[in-house]
Amino acid sequence: xxxxxxxxxxxxxxxxxxxxxxxxxxxxxxxxxxxxxxxxxxxxxxxxxxxxxxxxxxxxxxxxxxxxxxxxxxxxxxxxxxxxxxxxxxxxxxxxxxxxxxxxxxxxxxxxxxxxxxxxxxxxxxxxxxxxxxxxxxxxxxxxxxxxxxxxxxx
Numbered sequence: 001x002x003x004x005x006x007x008x009x010x011x012x013x014x015x016x017x018x019x020x021x022x023x024x025x026x027x028x029x030x031x032x033x034x035x036x037x038x039x040x041x042x043x044x045x046x047x048x049x050x051x052x053x054x055x056x057x058x059x060x061x062x063x064x065x066x067x068x069x070x071x072x073x074x075x076x077x078x079x080x081x082x083x084x085x086x087x088x089x090x091x092x093x094x095x096x097x098x099x100x101x102x103x104x105x106x107x108x109x110x111x112x113x114x115x116x117x118x119x120x121x122x123x124x125x126x127x128x129x130x131x132x133x134x135x136x137x138x139x140x141x142x143x144x145x146x147x148x149x150x151x152x153x154x155x
Contacts, residue, residue, distance in 0.1 A: 004067065004101045006108035009056040011048045013066075017056050018043045020069045024091050054088065057108045059101045068092035070105040072112060078119050085113035087123035090132075102135055124149055 009017055018039045025032065034042070046053050059068035071089040078084035087109055092101045113121045122144075125132040133143070 003062055004059045004104040006057050006059050006104050008112075009047060009058050011044070013056070013058060014040055014044045014048070016058065016066050017047065017069065020066070020091060020093075023093065024069075024089060027091070055112075057105060057112070059092070059105050059108075061096065061101075067096040068101040068105050070109050072109055074116070074118070075122070080119075082119035083117065084120045084122050085109065085116065085118045087121060090123070103139070106139060 018036065021039060021043065022032075022036070047056055054071050054073045057070040057072065058066050059070075061067050069089065069091050070087060073086045073088060074083050075086050076083045090102065090105060090109075092105070109121060125136065136143075
């Protein structure tokens with residue numbers, strides 16, 4: 001099994017994160033809604049602007065290639081007045097799945113939550129994504145059935 005190094009994305013990673021977002025869109029079958037240049041600008045402002053809205057953790061293989069991404073945001077309040085860390089996206093490039101990159105990214109997410117004083121980490125997955133559900137079960141994390149997810153699209 002390969003070793004993977006995980007760390008928070010920095011400004012020099014803008015292009016890599018934008019490329020990974022393109023791959024995520026393709027994975028989900030989403031239509032392209034912006035040019036790549038627009039995506040680069042949005043990634044830059046969202047991750048590295050004056051007030052970052054989200055953080056990205058990248059997983060790199062031994063040879064330095066980026067093989068995966070986790071995006072995280074902080075939510076408040078969680079339990080009492082504590083915060084939680086919300087995992088919005090976990091993506092490992094197809095050629096690297098099943099080799100430990102996903103587990104390395106999840107451990108990095110858990111470590112970031114612990115370092116930040118969060119009381120929990122929360123995330124969702126599509127009901128139809130059985131591969132993701134098996135992966136999360138392999139981490140000994142059971143689904144939490146106490147919430148119903150809602151979404152309203154803002155145009």
